[in-house]
Amino acid sequence: MTPKMALEKPAPETVFVVDDDASVVRGLSRLLRANGFEVESFASAAAFLSSDARDCVGCLLIDLRMPGMNGLELQAALRESNCTLPVIFISGNTDVPATVQAIRSGALDFLTKPFQEEQLLAAIRSALDRCRDARTRRLAALADQDRFASLTPREKEVCLLVGSGLLNKQIAWQLGTAEKTIKVHRARVMEKLAVVSVAELVRLVDRLGAR
Amino acid sequence: MTPKMALEKPAPETVFVVDDDASVVRGLSRLLRANGFEVESFASAAAFLSSDARDCVGCLLIDLRMPGMNGLELQAALRESNCTLPVIFISGNTDVPATVQAIRSGALDFLTKPFQEEQLLAAIRSALDRCRDARTRRLAALADQDRFASLTPREKEVCLLVGSGLLNKQIAWQLGTAEKTIKVHRARVMEKLAVVSVAELVRLVDRLGAR
DNA sequence: AACGGTATTGGACTTTGGGCCAACACCCGC
DNA sequence: GCGGGTGTTGGCCCAAAGTCCAATACCGTT
Numbered sequence: 124m125t126p127k128m129a130l131e132k133p134a135p136e137t138v139f140v141v142d143d144d145a146s147v148v149r150g151l152s153r154l155l156r157a158n159g160f161e162v163e164s165f166a167s168a169a170a171f172l173s174s175d176a177r178d179c180v181g182c183l184l185i186d187l188r189m190p191g192m193n194g195l196e197l198q199a200a201l202r203e204s205n206c207t208l209p210v211i212f213i214s215g216n217t218d219v220p221a222t223v224q225a226i227r228s229g230a231l232d233f234l235t236k237p238f239q240e241e242q243l244l245a246a247i248r249s250a251l252d253r254c255r256d257a258r259t260r261r262l263a264a265l266a267d268q269d270r271f272a273s274l275t276p277r278e279k280e281v282c283l284l285v286g287s288g289l290l291n292k293q294i295a296w297q298l299g300t301a302e303k304t305i306k307v308h309r310a311r312v313m314e315k316l317a318v319v320s321v322a323e324l325v326r327l328v329d330r331l332g333a334r
Numbered sequence: 335m336t337p338k339m340a341l342e343k344p345a346p347e348t349v350f351v352v353d354d355d356a357s358v359v360r361g362l363s364r365l366l367r368a369n370g371f372e373v374e375s376f377a378s379a380a381a382f383l384s385s386d387a388r389d390c391v392g393c394l395l396i397d398l399r400m401p402g403m404n405g406l407e408l409q410a411a412l413r414e415s416n417c418t419l420p421v422i423f424i425s426g427n428t429d430v431p432a433t434v435q436a437i438r439s440g441a442l443d444f445l446t447k448p449f450q451e452e453q454l455l456a457a458i459r460s461a462l463d464r465c466r467d468a469r470t471r472r473l474a475a476l477a478d479q480d481r482f483a484s485l486t487p488r489e490k491e492v493c494l495l496v497g498s499g500l501l502n503k504q505i506a507w508q509l510g511t512a513e514k515t516i517k518v519h520r521a522r523v524m525e526k527l528a529v530v531s532v533a534e535l536v537r538l539v540d541r542l543g544a545r
Numbered sequence: 546a547a548c549g550g551t552a553t554t555g556g557a558c559t560t561t562g563g564g565c566c567a568a569c570a571c572c573c574g575c
Numbered sequence: 576g577c578g579g580g581t582g583t584t585g586g587c588c589c590a591a592a593g594t595c596c597a598a599t600a601c602c603g604t605t
Contacts, residue, residue: 278551308552321532502562512585
């Protein structure tokens with residue numbers, strides 16, 4: 124386990140509002156805070172990107188149309204930088220192509236003003252749920268990768284070949300060494316990866332390869 | 335392998351057009367045929383649902399707004415009946431909520447009239463690619479399920495426990511039988527499932543459970 | 546030059562997994 | 576009732592995997 128996981132801030136889950144219209148931001152903030160959510164607001168895409176909020180647990184409420192970088196561009200930039208915060212768009216106009224692109228790019232919802240309060244709240248709750256799940260999965264994936272990274276190059280080779288179902292003797296032949304050697308590596312692999320059965324090892328290898 | 339797989343018709347890939355406007359259908363058909371696609375058209379959602387086209391390789395081009403069952407309802411009905419044909423919506427008006435619902439329900443694209451011909455063709459090519467892939471995966475999944483279904487109840491139990499990484503003796507203890515018995519079942523499982531290593535068996539079990 | 550991490554191999558021994566042959570009990574349909 | 580599928584168990588033997596202890600060799604660092 125590496126010391127820094129780039130995922131601190133167990134801080135309360137926060138809704139990040141990105142909208143250039145100050146009155147909208149005020150209204151949304153009041154509504155969300157009244158419903159028990161932490162809110163942090165940004166007047167532009169750039170402002171959010173330069174914040175450290177990218178790796179928190181929370182969700183984004185983005186106005187589609189903004190001066191400078193618009194909502195879709197912000198979404199693309201976030202994806203580019205591996206930010207996995209769920210995104211909910213808010214739009215005043217009815218731009219279907221933008222809607223299609225937004226949802227296909229992974230946006231969770233796309234609300235058009237005016238919208239029902241409850242609709243927004245439901246979307247946010249759903250987004251926070253998803254973010255929690257994603258975070259859990261991401262942490263598990265990182266733990267997997269850490270364990271695999273702790274293997275020596277040779278052990279990694281052996282690990283993958285064991286995972287593909289080869290016998291020790293086949294692995295030995297393939298790597299040009301003795302079966303005995305493979306047994307040693309294999310034992311170390313099982314120990315370092317903290318798995319007690321081949322089945323667990325196979326699943327771990329698959330998870331690693333599934334990206 | 336069961337004799338009938340419910341997936342015949344290796345017929346040429348077909349674009350199914352569902353639109354109540356005869357002139358639109360004519361125009362689309364001409365365009366698509368001119369670009370080398372097979373086209374079959376339906377004047378209503380009900381007409382398509384009662385056809386046998388549900389299990390073909392192809393894709394659907396659905397008009398969002400139709401008298402009777404509309405596009406979204408048709409999409410829902412198809413999903414209900416496990417039809418996996420990729421869906422592309424065509425809409426004259428700009429109904430954002432419908433767009434959101436359509437895309438979230440798995441629609442591949444949502445084109446608004448008027449659209450670029452090339453945009454439509456690209457969407458269709460993408461849809462057909464996806465349908466081919468899905469079909470391949472579905473056939474593979476069916477083959478897996480067939481093999482698993484050929485196991486006796488006891489063999490299924492043993493199979494799952496082996497897949498979870500237990501030793502023969504642990505399985506025997508858990509099932510209240512002798513280790514020798516498990517060995518026999520296990521051998522039959524490996525044979526019936528046509529796997530040669532525990533790794534393959536684990537992956538097969540996971541695929542079955544992944545639904 | 547000494548040291549630690551890595552890769553390698555050997556031997557001896559135990560545990561597990563598999564293959565082959567045979568056998569018995571149960572239940573169901575013909 | 577008999578035949579066949581299913582579940583069960585035994586013995587014998589071999590292959591594969593895992594364990595413990597020990598040893599050599601290379602490489603880069605201190």
